[in-house]
Amino acid sequence: MVFIGGYMSELHNQRMKRREKLRKIKELGFDPFPTKWNYDYLPHEVHERYSSLDRGSLSERDIRCRVVGRIIAKRGHGKLIFIDVSSGKDKLQFFIRKNNLSAKEQALLKLLDIGDFIGAEGKVIRTKTGELSLEVFSLVIISKSLRPLPEKWHGLADVETRYRQRYIDILVSNEVRQIFDTRYKILFAIRSFLNDKGFIEVETPMLHTLATGAAAKPFVTHHNALDIDLYLRIAPELFLKRLVVGGFDKVYEIGRNFRNEGVSTKHNPEFTMLELYWAYKDYEDIMDFTQEIIVHVLEKVIGQKTVKFADLEIDFSTPWNRVSLKDSLIEMGGLNRKEIDSVESAKRICERLGLEIPEDYSYGEVLVALFEELVADKLVNPTFITLYPVEVSPLAKRDPYKSGFAQRFELYIGGMEIANAFSELNDPLEQANRFKEQLAKKKEGFPLDADYLRALEIGLPPTGGLGIGIDRLTMVLTGQISIREVILFPLLKPKQEEDLADIDGLI
RNA sequence: GAGCCGCUAGCUCAACAGGUAGAGCAGCAGACUCUUAAUCUGCGGGUUCUGGGUUCGAGUCCCAGGCGGCUCACCA
Numbered sequence: 001m002v003f004i005g006g007y008m009s010e011l012h013n014q015r016m017k018r019r020e021k022l023r024k025i026k027e028l029g030f031d032p033f034p035t036k037w038n039y040d041y042l043p044h045e046v047h048e049r050y051s052s053l054d055r056g057s058l059s060e061r062d063i064r065c066r067v068v069g070r071i072i073a074k075r076g077h078g079k080l081i082f083i084d085v086s087s088g089k090d091k092l093q094f095f096i097r098k099n100n101l102s103a104k105e106q107a108l109l110k111l112l113d114i115g116d117f118i119g120a121e122g123k124v125i126r127t128k129t130g131e132l133s134l135e136v137f138s139l140v141i142i143s144k145s146l147r148p149l150p151e152k153w154h155g156l157a158d159v160e161t162r163y164r165q166r167y168i169d170i171l172v173s174n175e176v177r178q179i180f181d182t183r184y185k186i187l188f189a190i191r192s193f194l195n196d197k198g199f200i201e202v203e204t205p206m207l208h209t210l211a212t213g214a215a216a217k218p219f220v221t222h223h224n225a226l227d228i229d230l231y232l233r234i235a236p237e238l239f240l241k242r243l244v245v246g247g248f249d250k251v252y253e254i255g256r257n258f259r260n261e262g263v264s265t266k267h268n269p270e271f272t273m274l275e276l277y278w279a280y281k282d283y284e285d286i287m288d289f290t291q292e293i294i295v296h297v298l299e300k301v302i303g304q305k306t307v308k309f310a311d312l313e314i315d316f317s318t319p320w321n322r323v324s325l326k327d328s329l330i331e332m333g334g335l336n337r338k339e340i341d342s343v344e345s346a347k348r349i350c351e352r353l354g355l356e357i358p359e360d361y362s363y364g365e366v367l368v369a370l371f372e373e374l375v376a377d378k379l380v381n382p383t384f385i386t387l388y389p390v391e392v393s394p395l396a397k398r399d400p401y402k403s404g405f406a407q408r409f410e411l412y413i414g415g416m417e418i419a420n421a422f423s424e425l426n427d428p429l430e431q432a433n434r435f436k437e438q439l440a441k442k443k444e445g446f447p448l449d450a451d452y453l454r455a456l457e458i459g460l461p462p463t464g465g466l467g468i469g470i471d472r473l474t475m476v477l478t479g480q481i482s483i484r485e486v487i488l489f490p491l492l493k494p495k496q497e498e499d500l501a502d503i504d505g506l507i
Numbered sequence: 508g509a510g511c512c513g514c515u516a517g518c519u520c521a522a523c524a525g526g527u528a529g530a531g532c533a534g535c536a537g538a539c540u541c542u543u544a545a546u547c548u549g550c551g552g553g554u555u556c557u558g559g560g561u562u563c564g565a566g567u568c569c570c571a572g573g574c575g576g577c578u579c580a581c582c583a
Contacts, residue, residue: 012554014517014534077546078539087533097540114533128541147517150533154519160575161518172518216582235583260508261582271583410583417583469583482576493574498556 014148020109022144028107032144037119040065043085043092046124047132055126063124067092067134068142071116073152081109082133085118088177094120095133105139114152115145126155163490179376182301183474183486187254189300190274190470193293199250199276201454204239205258206232213395215260219269237395237465238452240277241424244463245455247504249279254470266416267481267490270493272470281464282423283396283407287384290411290419290466291320294382294473302477309414310481312380320382322409324402325371328332328385333374340367364389364404379412388422396422414476428456445493 025032041049046067050058069085069092081093098106112118122136150156155172162169162176170177190203209228221230231500236253243251244449249479263269298305298316307314329335340346343363349370350357357369367389372426379385387405390398396406408422425431435448474486484490 015535072542075542075545076539077542080540080542082542082545084543092544093545095541099540127543131541131543133541148533149518151518151544153532157519158514158575160514163575214583234567257583259582262580264579264582265577267582273583420583467583472583495574498574 015146017149018113018144018146021113022146025064025108025111025141025144028104028111030108030141032477034140034142036143037068037140038066039068039119042087042089043067043069044087045172046090046092046134047090050124053126053130055130058125058132065124065134066119066121067094068119070114070116071114071118074112074114078458083112085120085234092135093127093131094122094136095125095127096136096139100135100137101139108139108141112141113145113148114145115149115349116141117145119144160492163484163492164495165197166488179474179478179480179486180488182478183470185301186297186474186477187470189297190293190468191254193296194252194276197250199252199278200248202240202243202248202251202253203255204233204236204243204253206258208233210449212447212449212452214257214259218259219258219260226338234259235273235467236275237467238449240275241460241463242455242467244277244279244424245458247462249461250277252276263426265484266472268483268487269470271487274468274470276466276467276468277424277463278465279461279463282462283386283409283421283464286421286464286466287322287386287409289464290319290384290421290468291382293468296475298477307477309380309476310346310479312414314414314476320384320411321425322384322386324387324405324444324464325385325389326387326405327409328375329367329370332378333370335370335374340370346370362389362391365392368392375414376417377415380414380420382411382412382413393422394438395425395431397425398430413473416472416476417469418472418476419466419468421464424463424465426435426456426460426462428453431456 018288021033036067046065050063053061055467065105067085069087071083072086072091073084073339075082078292079098081096081098083096084091085094086092098109101109117142119142120136121138124132125133125135127133150168150172152172156162156165156168170180195201207221207223207230208218209230211231211234213233215236215499216234218231218234221232222228223230225239235257236255240251240253252274254272257273258270259267261267278289281289295316295318305316307316323331326340329340330337335349339349343361346363346366347357347361349355350366353370353373355369355373357366361369371385376387386409387399387402388396388408388410390396390404390406393406393408397410399405399407406422408420410417410421411419425434435453439448471483471486475483478486480486
């Protein structure tokens with residue numbers, strides 16, 4: 001027994017008891033950590049196969065099999081013992097008559113804890129209450145758990161522990177497990193949809209020599225052998241368009257972007273983006289396509305047209321509303337057209353609202369600031385906001401009819417920006433000028449990518465491009481209001497010292 | 508980075524106004540041949556996040572720090 005400062009902590013109490021049991025299990029001649037144990041079914045597979053059979057026919061058919069799984073509950077009842085065993089899906093009850101086991105197995109039974117993995121050979125039955133069960137004739141341990149799990153009823157509620165020790169969270173919470181299952185299905189549905197449409201999935205570098213493709217602070221790292229600084233990518237955009245130059249007419253990439261910015265319920269420093277490029281299409285085609293993709297995902301994964309999100313209900317019924325940024329300020333922001341006709345009047349609105357903006361903000365930048373203040377939160381049902389100011393869209397093509405605005409849209413759902421897309425700027429001379437303007441403004445995130453300009457000179461066809469934030473899409477589809485609920489291991493400050501103190505006796 | 512809130516047994520939570528830190532689950536010992544949040548009897552388990560301070564006395568009040576949650580700002 002281990003004593004700390006005169007006390008034996010409860011943690012040590014329960015952990016030491018389990019280590020003691022481990023030792024006794026070995027003494028009995030069991031290997032508590034065998035390489036494997038051949039089985040016929042996982043617990044949920046027994047349900048899948050035999051749930052249609054009633055008590056009598058199960059008894060008659062005498063189905064013998066071997067089942068493995070993890071103990072999630074134990075109910076002793078004298079010479080009868082009920083053990084719930086799970087492999088993450090439906091649990092199966094092991095029905096054990098002590099008298100059916102050898103003395104050695106009975107000794108093992110006493111040493112089993114919740115969390116242990118076991119294997120059993122037995123007969124599929126229904127108990128008197130009708131529950132499908134395995135009546136156990138022989139029993140082995142296949143992995144020992146040396147720490148107590150959270151309480152069976154309330155589970156793990158401490159948010160910090162849930163994120164830091166996600167292995168426990170997904171082990172004890174079906175709801176949490178479900179979210180990540182859904183996330184996988186969303187990705188699967190997107191991929192199969194795009195693949196069916198003839199898109200190819202590519203992988204471009206995550207280590208960049210220039211942090212381009214978006215306006216964000218990058219993470220910096222260093223390559224020792226080449227002795228150069230590198231940036232974790234903030235966006236794959238320019239690489240993907242190089243591929244369109246090279247003749248990949250329909251490409252996409254799903255992968256991690258890294259942005260060295262604040263953390264919030266809508267932001268994680270690393271997040272997953274779908275970026276897609278489609279040659280010979282423009283932003284309106286991409287708008288149709290975006291709606292198609294998400295509706296497809298909704299049908300395949302969610303199966304209904306509405307989703308609860310916080311205290312709101314999101315209605316995905318099509319067609320989704322399309323409104324220009326400027327019109328949205330009038331229709332949803334409560335402003336009149338005259339108020340946003342010029343920089344001066346628009347800035348006066350900001351003043352009136354108490355919205356602080358930099359002195360040198362351009363007309364377009366003020367419009368975007370007003371949009372974010374007055375409109376964005378209100379866009380609960382999917383809404384396309386179109387025609388963004390050129391100066392905030394350095395990689396997008398100008399709209400030929402709306403001077404000062406680019407052929408760009410953002411998709412808002414649940415008050416969040418979910419997608420961003422445009423007709424790609426493919427005029428190398430104008431692109432060079434836009435880069436120069438960005439540099440002149442000393443905006444971070446737009447170092448001049450000369451090779452990209454060279455690629456444009458080779459020739460980019462008219463192309464529509466799209467980015468969808470997968471984490472946020474998962475949020476709105478699973479009704480989660482914090483991005484950390486849809487990321488398995490969200491970034492938290494480390495607690496290394498506490499962790500080391502907590503594993504004493506192991507190393 | 509700023510503001511507000513939180514941190515008590517392995518887990519979920521109590522502790523009125525500053526006055527002996529409790530319960531359920533989990534654990535241990537025992538009873539029980541159809542339970543399923545099993546039940547019943549008994550027992551063990553606490554540096555109340557950390558460090559200072561006020562006080563006869565601090566989980567509770569004050570100060571500093573740590574971590575987390577929410578809101579705001581940068582950003583998708």
